Amino acid sequence: MKKVKKITGLVLAVSFLAILVYPSLVLTQEKEITGENVYQANCGKCHSERNATERSDDEWAVIVNHMRVRGGLTAKESRAVLEYLQENND
């Protein structure tokens, strides 16, 4: 178990350093949010992304509003992801 603790600590330390440099190495400079990216970056943080075709327009409206409150999204982000889901649920 001590070995597991050491390995876990090492992984955490490396991960922490990676997180610090991650934006400069990997992220592109986006000027505006897109619904698809909001969906992947936020909904995908907690659970696997559900297929947009699973729900109707009205159902997505209910779900996204609740997820805005639960997930701490901004109004702009929740409007963008709702538009994305409703456009892609045919």
Next chain:
Amino acid sequence: MRRAGLIFLLMILSFFTVSIAQAQKAKWLVTGYMDWQYSWTQKEDTLTSVGTFDNYHFNPIFLFQMQDNLLAAAEVEVEHGAEFELEYAFISYIWNDYVTLTGGKFLVPFGVFNERLHPSWIAKVPTRPYSNDQVIPVAWSEAGIMLSGAVGIAAPYSRVNYNLYLVNGLEGGIGAKMRDLRKEDDRDKKNNNKAVGGRLGVVPYKGVEIGASAYTGKYDAVKSPKLDLNLFGIDAEFHHQDFFELRGEFNQVDQAISPDTFQVKRGWYAQAALKLGFTEVDILNPVEIVVRYSAQDFGGKAEDFTEFTPCLNYYLASSTIFRIAFRLNQEKENEIDNNEFIFQFAQGF
């Protein structure tokens, strides 16, 4: 009697659903999740290992939207096929782009595991980490009111989100376990002291969130002097695209057992998950490997535990998961063999 009451509540909610939908053309739906599992636990003290099937959760969730800015939600929890609880039932009013007012019984936004991650189809490991079981008593709901919202900052996808609440608060006997402090909703019949708390989260860029949580109140049921209960927590998560995540929480409880003496309970966990879809090998696409380490430290050795759990998840669909986990438990004192093997099927609907 309790079961009959909750069945009646389900019927009322169903009637309410149909009535609202017909009368006001409100939008509504029923979602939720369910899971069953087989667990096998070593029992060294009795020299007998125990294996059992368990219909662990059936949790229907009712979501309503009466107007664009007026929502209601309720979740009924049926555990182990026999235990009924109302996990939450609240109404939220979205006042403007930055402020939402919620009233009712809601999941306490302390860290993220309690509010967002504990449902079985979302949590990547079948068991709960010590920090979010014996320290923060997941699933923890409170009756009260809450302000919440989010504000965009600087770059796209960056934001600050907040929760601030006033609730009845945890209550129970002096020095009681955290899970024993969360029974019943009308706790302030015995202790007329409300608790306040909140969480502040920051998303500095896409894929990362860091948060800090706090809670303070009085918890004991005697008339005077009332004893303090203070909680503090930190949470952090990192995601790379849709296939790697690293997350963890640290939680601490300072529980007064006399006006001058506090019992300190700490717990933490760290979890890494890797979905093998990035390999672009068909057979590996639905597979996810998860490892978790958690610990609790109650200041003495008798209740200081650690666990390490590797888990293999197989996604039949985005919300249909088979899991195989092996939980290695270790005690600081009186070490016994009580490791667990768990096979779980979880479905979000």
